[in-house]
Amino acid sequence: MSESAGLTTSEYIHHHLTNLHAGHGFWTFNLDTLITSALLGAVILGLFAHVARKATSGAPGRLQAAVEILLEMVQTQVKDTFHGDSGIVGPLALTIFVWVFTLNTMDLLPVDLVPLLMGDMGVSHWKVVPTTDPNLTFAMSITVFFLILFYNVKVKKLGGFMHEVLTVPFGAKMAPFNLLFRLIEDLAKPVSLALRLFGNMYAGEMVFILIALLPAYLQWVLGAPWAIFHILIITLQAFIFMILTIIYLAMAHESH
Amino acid sequence: MDINATLLGQAVTFAILIWFTMKFVWPPLVAALDERARKVADGLAAAERAKQDLAKAEMLSTDALNKAKGEAVEIIALSEKRASEIINQARQEALVEAERVKTQAKAEVDLEITKAREALRDQVADLAVAGAEKILRREINAQAHSELLVAIRAEL
Numbered sequence: 001m002s003e004s005a006g007l008t009t010s011e012y013i014h015h016h017l018t019n020l021h022a023g024h025g026f027w028t029f030n031l032d033t034l035i036t037s038a039l040l041g042a043v044i045l046g047l048f049a050h051v052a053r054k055a056t057s058g059a060p061g062r063l064q065a066a067v068e069i070l071l072e073m074v075q076t077q078v079k080d081t082f083h084g085d086s087g088i089v090g091p092l093a094l095t096i097f098v099w100v101f102t103l104n105t106m107d108l109l110p111v112d113l114v115p116l117l118m119g120d121m122g123v124s125h126w127k128v129v130p131t132t133d134p135n136l137t138f139a140m141s142i143t144v145f146f147l148i149l150f151y152n153v154k155v156k157k158l159g160g161f162m163h164e165v166l167t168v169p170f171g172a173k174m175a176p177f178n179l180l181f182r183l184i185e186d187l188a189k190p191v192s193l194a195l196r197l198f199g200n201m202y203a204g205e206m207v208f209i210l211i212a213l214l215p216a217y218l219q220w221v222l223g224a225p226w227a228i229f230h231i232l233i234i235t236l237q238a239f240i241f242m243i244l245t246i247i248y249l250a251m252a253h254e255s256h
Numbered sequence: 257m258d259i260n261a262t263l264l265g266q267a268v269t270f271a272i273l274i275w276f277t278m279k280f281v282w283p284p285l286v287a288a289l290d291e292r293a294r295k296v297a298d299g300l301a302a303a304e305r306a307k308q309d310l311a312k313a314e315m316l317s318t319d320a321l322n323k324a325k326g327e328a329v330e331i332i333a334l335s336e337k338r339a340s341e342i343i344n345q346a347r348q349e350a351l352v353e354a355e356r357v358k359t360q361a362k363a364e365v366d367l368e369i370t371k372a373r374e375a376l377r378d379q380v381a382d383l384a385v386a387g388a389e390k391i392l393r394r395e396i397n398a399q400a401h402s403e404l405l406v407a408i409r410a411e412l
Binding site (some may be wrong): 059060065066069109112211212215216217218219220223227 | 261262263264265266267268269270272273276277281285286288289290292293294296297300
């Protein structure tokens with residue numbers, strides 16, 4: 001947006017980085033994040049369900065082949081990292097990859113497009129990339145965190161888990177330090193997962209917004225390379241989130 | 257919000273992104289998908305071909321087996337027939353030979369009998385002549401009665 005729209009540069013940036021929210025304090029809901037992510041999730045689910053229902057063991061169509069390749073990629077990653085019964089990890093990893101990738105892909109849409117369309121419908125703000133909202137990335141990483149805890153206890157039993165927490169890496173005599181180290185280690189996992197994704201996407205979105213402040217005839221000079229580069233970034237971030245989840249859960253299954 | 261040139265600039269950027277994706281991202285992806293479909297199709301076709309080949313080979317082998325079985329049966333029948341033929345022939349030959357030997361033996365026996373009879377006849381004739389000589393020493397002249405003597409001999 002330029003000055004003519006009645007917004008200063010900082011107002012424009014601020015507008016683009018503000019969620020559409022309802023409620024206040026802790027009980028604020030970022031409606032755009034919730035709706036966009038749920039909508040895209042539903043689209044993916046529908047698409048995959050459609051492919052799964054129509055799946056043939058014969059020569060696959062392009063859509064089925066794409067899903068098959070995705071599935072194989074995730075399965076290979078899980079198998080390479082995970083020894084023994086991987087249970088929920090495969091589907092979880094697939095869901096994370098596909099969902100994060102799709103949410104990230106919203107980054108490639110022109111930054112003004114969705115806010116403009118929503119504006120026409122009378123909606124004041126719309127941040128279209130849900131992964132630029134730490135609420136979403138933390139929601140995912142905290143889910144992973146609880147899964148890590150759950151599998152630790154499930155595989156090693158409560159006693160084994162507590163024993164590991166208290167004795168690794170310095171031995172039983174240094175139990176408090178072991179506990180402290182373990183707390184840091186385990187808490188770092190969800191924090192780093194969430195912040196890595198959020199940080200990358202937020203920074204990318206910020207650059208898109210800054211590029212949008214350039215004169216219209218110049219935008220493509222920076223915008224096009226950055227968008228093309230972002231094809232790599234969004235895939236990479238989705239992949240990293242997935243692979244780290246697999247690794248963390250694999251670690252939860254193995255004794256130190 | 258107003259629509260202004262910014263959107264145009266972003267549209268151009270987006271168009272370039274779409275062009276780039278169409279040109280460089282989409283083709284390899286689609287190629288990979290098609291390649292996968294092609295491989296599956298090829299694999300299935302190969303499997304189908306192999307199945308057909310196997311069925312054909314099985315049919316051929318069954319045929320060959322059946323043919324061989326038939327031939328074997330034929331050969332066995334033939335050889336059995338031939339064996340019985342040989343046996344029959346041998347039996348026939350043996351019978352003929354036996355008959356021949358019998359005939360020959362009989363002929364020899366007959367010959368001996370004839371010979372013996374001849375000898376006996378001679379001896380009887382001689383005896384008869386001798387006896388007659390003794391009885392009729394004086395009355396009978398051998399030369400005069402030789403005709404009679406020959407006739408007697410012939411009768412014996």
